[in-house]
Amino acid sequence: MRITEATLVPLRLTLARPLKTAKGTYATRDGFIVRLKDEDGHVGQGEAMPLPEFGTESLATTHQVLRGWLDALQGQSLDDSIEGIEATLVPSPSDELRSLGVRIRSGEVEEHAPAAQHGLELALLDLLAQRKGVPLCWLLAEEARPEVLVNALLGAEDPKALAQEAREAVAEGFQTLKVKVAGRPLDADEARVKAVREAVGPRIRLRLDANGGWNEPEANRALDRLGWYELELVEQPTPPEDLQALWRVQRRAPCIIGADETLATPAAVRALLTMDLGGGPVVGAVVIKPMVLGGLLPSMVVALRAARLGMHAYVTSSIDGVVARAGAAHLASALPSGELASGLAVGRLFADEPLDHPYRPEHGLIRLRDVPGLGLTPELLGVP
Numbered sequence: 001m002r003i004t005e006a007t008l009v010p011l012r013l014t015l016a017r018p019l020k021t022a023k024g025t026y027a028t029r030d031g032f033i034v035r036l037k038d039e040d041g042h043v044g045q046g047e048a049m050p051l052p053e054f055g056t057e058s059l060a061t062t063h064q065v066l067r068g069w070l071d072a073l074q075g076q077s078l079d080d081s082i083e084g085i086e087a088t089l090v091p092s093p094s095d096e097l098r099s100l101g102v103r104i105r106s107g108e109v110e111e112h113a114p115a116a117q118h119g120l121e122l123a124l125l126d127l128l129a130q131r132k133g134v135p136l137c138w139l140l141a142e143e144a145r146p147e148v149l150v151n152a153l154l155g156a157e158d159p160k161a162l163a164q165e166a167r168e169a170v171a172e173g174f175q176t177l178k179v180k181v182a183g184r185p186l187d188a189d190e191a192r193v194k195a196v197r198e199a200v201g202p203r204i205r206l207r208l209d210a211n212g213g214w215n216e217p218e219a220n221r222a223l224d225r226l227g228w229y230e231l232e233l234v235e236q237p238t239p240p241e242d243l244q245a246l247w248r249v250q251r252r253a254p255c256i257i258g259a260d261e262t263l264a265t266p267a268a269v270r271a272l273l274t275m276d277l278g279g280g281p282v283v284g285a286v287v288i289k290p291m292v293l294g295g296l297l298p299s300m301v302v303a304l305r306a307a308r309l310g311m312h313a314y315v316t317s318s319i320d321g322v323v324a325r326a327g328a329a330h331l332a333s334a335l336p337s338g339e340l341a342s343g344l345a346v347g348r349l350f351a352d353e354p355l356d357h358p359y360r361p362e363h364g365l366i367r368l369r370d371v372p373g374l375g376l377t378p379e380l381l382g383v384p
């Protein structure tokens, strides 16, 4: 494929109401749409929506890095294959790969820029899938599933309001609910979790996310108390850096522990996937955030290694836009197991989400259509 036009369009997302996590509160999100045109007139789209608190580069770095890469790509040709995309994106490709890609790095010190990498990779994958006339997920796995289960993310603070939100989500068809915990007294969190469980009954899956907000004794106390309410899993109960604490918490926890913020750096991902503390993997699940891991292809590698070690893997967005969530949905459909719901139902948190787009969850799942690439047009997204 020859890239005849490579453009960067700023994208600002506004949350309908600020989203509170133990890490901080988000009111807006800023990033870019990467748009690549090929010689046949196909347009591939990607999204770079950095979240520095989770290990990505800053917005300024995303901009600077992508600007350089897109300038280098303009007018160049790469092989019509996953290898061509890898050869272009990987910092130092092997000799046999190198000839398939385009050199986009100037050779000076390489920035860690996973959001920029995600944006360019997704645009290239979208373009490649369109050229081959297949849905993007087909590039990732032959056995991709057409449907992706998703969880509702509940946002209310007050137990009564939270219970009402839970009932509404279940009425819409969600079978998995996620509640943010920590950063408040355990009594308050227990009242919230209890209210949700009582509102939806025993069969709905309930997952919690502490965003690293408890220390180890607090996490153990919290799991002792909250485990009573039949939890599917708890994301990142303890601070991200301490793998041994996560391992210990998992050993006595009444449910799966998911490592999320722990995957913020390549070194930590390696440690998580190689460390042998005895008695199986460090934790029961890894949370795959493509924006943090630098794209769908690196995400696939992490998920497959995790699966080989006996860990679950599920995909979540980083509160990003439709294009990134579309890519994440294709990734989720290509993972070895689709049992655990993906965190991709965040569109309703935004004030400016396009009203009708093909990645809106219905009845608790996203259905992937049999159309080439991501199947998203710029018009549909309302970007110039």
Ligand SMILES: O=C(O)CCC(=O)c1ccccc1C(=O)O
Binding pocket: 054, 151, 152, 153, 178, 209, 211, 235, 260, 316, 317, 318, 319, 342, 343, 344, 345, 346
């Ligand atoms: O999982 C979901 O439903 C949404 C994703 C989510 O909660 C999230 C969004 C932005 C930053 C961090 C997280 C997180 O899972 O910790």
Ligand SMILES: [Mg+2]
Binding pocket: 209, 211, 235, 236, 260, 261, 287
């Ligand atoms: Mg999380």
